[in-house]
Amino acid sequence: MMRGEAGTEVAAWRRWGTAIGWVLAVAVPLWMAGGRVLAGSAGALTPVYALTLAPLLLVLSVVALAVPRRRPGRLPSGRALGVLSLAWACGIGLGFTLPDTGEGASSVLGVLAGPGAEGAAAALSNPLGIIMAFMAVAGCVLAVRDSARPDGARRSPADEDDHQGTGFFPVLDV
Numbered sequence: 001m002m003r004g005e006a007g008t009e010v011a012a013w014r015r016w017g018t019a020i021g022w023v024l025a026v027a028v029p030l031w032m033a034g035g036r037v038l039a040g041s042a043g044a045l046t047p048v049y050a051l052t053l054a055p056l057l058l059v060l061s062v063v064a065l066a067v068p069r070r071r072p073g074r075l076p077s078g079r080a081l082g083v084l085s086l087a088w089a090c091g092i093g094l095g096f097t098l099p100d101t102g103e104g105a106s107s108v109l110g111v112l113a114g115p116g117a118e119g120a121a122a123a124l125s126n127p128l129g130i131i132m133a134f135m136a137v138a139g140c141v142l143a144v145r146d147s148a149r150p151d152g153a154r155r156s157p158a159d160e161d162d163h164q165g166t167g168f169f170p171v172l173d174v
Contacts, residue, residue: 010078017081018065021088025061028091029054035095039111043102053098053129057091060136068147077146084139090132097121097128 033050036042064084068076076084096109099122107121 011075014075014078014081017078017085018075021061021065021076021081021084024085024088025058025065028088028095029058029061031095032057032091032098035108036098036100039108041100041106041108041111043100043106045098045100049098053094053132056133057087057136060140061087064136064140064143067144071147075147076143080139080143080146083135083142087132087135087139090128090135094125094128094132097125099125 033046033054036046061084064080065076068074068080096112097107097120099107099110099118106115106118107125109121110118
């Protein structure tokens with residue numbers, strides 16, 4: 001495969017990933033906000049989740065997908081899309097495991113798998129929420145930083161080799 005063909009193939013994957021990303025950027029926060037309403041397990045915390053977690057993921061996803069469109073690269077980088085995909089996967093899992101309070105309320109996983117799954121759902125929801133938020137922020141940062149260069153190339157660590165061993169940390173002299 002010639003170099004030009006590989007670049008075209010990568011750009012096609014990034015275009016496809018960005019298109020799917022726009023769908024996920026809207027669908028996953030909607031699932032997190034309203035999934036328990038569909039499962040019939042909505043409780044007192046459903047509005048809290050709908051007003052905090054869902055907008056957080058939506059805003060970070062939109063920024064990560066929209067900012068590169070205004071820059072020379074025009075598409076988010078592959079690594080930004082990969083990190084955002086992890087955030088969206090955790091958001092889907094979080095929509096299943098978020099616990100709720102009130103009469104008849106539980107997580108969606110508790111409704112689907114029975115009351116025995118409530119403990120597992122509660123144990124999984126915090127790590128999923130933390131990973132989702134971290135990955136969404138990281139994906140947003142990567143999308144903005146990677147789109148800042150016109151050619152989409154990242155700065156090579158070789159550019160920093162001549163600075164090793166200087167300053168306050170001579171231990172780095174390799």
